[in-house]
Amino acid sequence: MTLIQTSHNPMTPRVDATRPMSMRLVDLSVDNEPETLPWHVLHTKSRQEKALARMLDAADIHYELPLVKLVRMYGHRKRVVMEPLFSNYLFVQGSTEVTYFAMSSKRVANVIPVPDQDSFIRDLEQIRKALGNGAELNPYRFLTVGRRVRVTAGPFKDVEGLIEDKPKPDRLILQVEALSRAASLEIDASLLEPVD
Secondary structure, rough: OOOOOOOOOOOOEEEEOOOOEEEEEEEEOOOOOOOHOOOEEEEEOOHHHHHHHHHHHHHHOOOEEEEEEEEEEEEOEEEEEEEOOOOEEEEEEEHHHHHHHHOOOOEEEEEEOOOHHHHHHHHHHHHHEEEEEEEEOEEEOOOOOOOHHHHHHHOOOOEEEEOOOOOOOEEOOOOOOOOOOOEEEEEHHHHEEOOO
């Protein structure tokens, strides 16, 4: 995936263009306090996440599109592709006008409200930390019951998630409550400690 350069518009958050598209971060030094802008979940039409991300990037709008590396077979050839971790979802930060702009692309099916912004930001940060450290995340079922734990050492130190006692206590589940979606990361159970 190539890097896309962005320019700073004082009305939108500045993004770190040195990171891949899946890991854009807000520069908190922007004068208009972009961290106070709300997050929205865009439910996209089928296979439109990357095209929408390119459009948002061109408009200098801050978004997150977690991508994972997958190997696909085409005949007898293997090809490595970057696919969205949560297919048909993209996260955008900005005013309501930003969602109207995204809807105007005809690539968005609907906008899902994020009532608990703090929880959503924490969930997104855990996904960002894991992917930033090279985690191989896989979609996983959303847990309604689980024990909250934190990784104590290694490249995923301080990443928090849930574990199930059965069947695999060595599978860390990172959830996005606003979507009721989750991703799993296999990890040595001895590196996990309960979070109070």
